[in-house]
Structure formats: C-alpha cells, structure tokens
Amino acid sequence: MQRKKLRAVIFGPQGCGKGTQGVLLSDKFDVPIVGSGELFRAEIAKGSPLGRIAEEYTRSGCLAPDELVNGIMSSQLKSMDLSRGFILDGYPRTVDQAGFLQRILPINVAILIKIPDEVAVQRLLSRIQCPKCKTVYNTSEARPAISGVCAVCGGALKRRDDDTEDAIRTRLVNYHFMTEPLAQYYRQKGTLLMIKGDQSIEYVHKVMMGKLAKLGFGV
Numbered sequence: 001m002q003r004k005k006l007r008a009v010i011f012g013p014q015g016c017g018k019g020t021q022g023v024l025l026s027d028k029f030d031v032p033i034v035g036s037g038e039l040f041r042a043e044i045a046k047g048s049p050l051g052r053i054a055e056e057y058t059r060s061g062c063l064a065p066d067e068l069v070n071g072i073m074s075s076q077l078k079s080m081d082l083s084r085g086f087i088l089d090g091y092p093r094t095v096d097q098a099g100f101l102q103r104i105l106p107i108n109v110a111i112l113i114k115i116p117d118e119v120a121v122q123r124l125l126s127r128i129q130c131p132k133c134k135t136v137y138n139t140s141e142a143r144p145a146i147s148g149v150c151a152v153c154g155g156a157l158k159r160r161d162d163d164t165e166d167a168i169r170t171r172l173v174n175y176h177f178m179t180e181p182l183a184q185y186y187r188q189k190g191t192l193l194m195i196k197g198d199q200s201i202e203y204v205h206k207v208m209m210g211k212l213a214k215l216g217f218g219v
C-alpha cells in the first residue's frame with residue numbers, strides 16, 4: 001500500500017508541547033516544519049504592502065485580522081516547495097483561517113495535543129528561557145544541566161516577562177475561544193487526530209506515531 005504523505009497542521013494550547021512534538025515528527029517524516037511566526041517575519045522583511053501592515057500589528061501588539069494572516073500565509077506558502085509534505089505550526093488559529101488554508105493548501109491530518117488548563121499553567125510558569133539564544137527550558141523536563149545557566153550559550157536563564165499567571169490564563173481563554181473550535185471543524189472533515197499531551201515527550205511522540213501509522217502515514 002502506498003504510504004500517505006504527511007500534510008499536517010499541529011495545534012493545541014500553549015504548553016502542550018506542540019513545538020517539541022512538531023520537531024520530532026518533522027525529523028521522522030523528513031518534512032519541513034513551517035512556523036507561522038517565521039512566515040510572518042519573512043513577509044515583514046520582504047517589505048511587501050502586506051508585510052508593512054503586519055509590522056504595524058506586531059508593533060502595536062494587537063492580534064492581526066484573519067484577512068491579513070491569510071494573505072501573508074498564502075503569499076509565503078506559495079513560494080515554498082512542500083511537495084514532500086509539511087507540518088504547519090501556528091496557523092491556522094481560527095476556523096476562518098482553516099477554511100482558507102483548505103482552499104489553498106489542503107491538509108490531510110490535524111493533530112491536536114490536548115492538556116488541561118492547570119497543566120498548561122504549571123508548565124508555562126516553570127518555563128525559563130535564555131534571553132540571549134532563546135532556548136527554552138523548564139524545571140521538570142528539558143532541564144539545564146547547571147541550574148539557571150543556558151546549556152547552549154551560558155546565558156543566565158529567567159522566566160519570560162509575558163509568562164505571568166494572569167497573562168497565561170488570558171492566552172488560554174483566547175485559545176479556547178478562537179482556536180479550539182478548529183477541533184470541531186477538522187472532526188467534521190474527518191482529519192482530526194487527538195492526542196493527550198499530559199505525558200512525557202517520548203510517550204506522546206510514540207502514541208502519535210502509532211496513530212499516524214494506523215491512518216496510513218508512513219516514514
């Protein structure tokens with residue numbers, strides 16, 4: 001049987017581990033991981049009309065509207081060779097965006113990593129980052145060898161300024177309101193793959209690989 005190419009979206013609340021899991025999947029399947037943040041920055045760097053509007057939104061800290069996000073993703077994704085497959089991280093974030101994506105670049109699996117809010121809060125509160133090289137650590141998994149010191153560059157680790165409990169809870173509310181409805185959208189399309197993320201990195205990866213294999217995705 002011909003193995004299906006992975007054309008995936010990976011989503012879930014902050015702290016669910018989708019960044020780490022996305023990298024593991026991308027290694028296994030040898031497909032690029034496409035982060036919406038990078039595409040956004042690339043469009044801004046290009047200085048296109050859309051990029052200039054995006055820059056204003058980034059500067060103001062306001063959430064970019066769907067039309068702008070869709071326009072940038074469309075412009076950037078068209079210029080990439082994704083014929084071997086891909087994993088999209090950070091896009092789509094709303095049902096409107098998902099509908100747009102399905103028209104320009106149909107996906108065949110949407111991986112949702114689910115964790116309870118309290119686990120997300122605890123994970124994010126224990127997250128520390130190197131201000132120099134941006135490597136992220138936490139106090140349970142991915143712990144630096146020397147406490148408080150970045151294993152990559154030796155920088156002094158600290159909690160991110162936007163990782164206060166209030167800010168984390170606000171972001172979770174936004175996630176439930178705007179992004180979580182994607183689960184229903186993809187369930188109706190028959191492409192939803194849900195994984196419980198409240199486990200070790202290795203275990204979540206193993207479960208994910210098993211479920212993908214059952215759906216006919218091969219490495």
Ligand SMILES: [Zn+2]
Pocket residue numbers: 130131132133134135150151152153154155
């Ligand atoms: Zn560092």
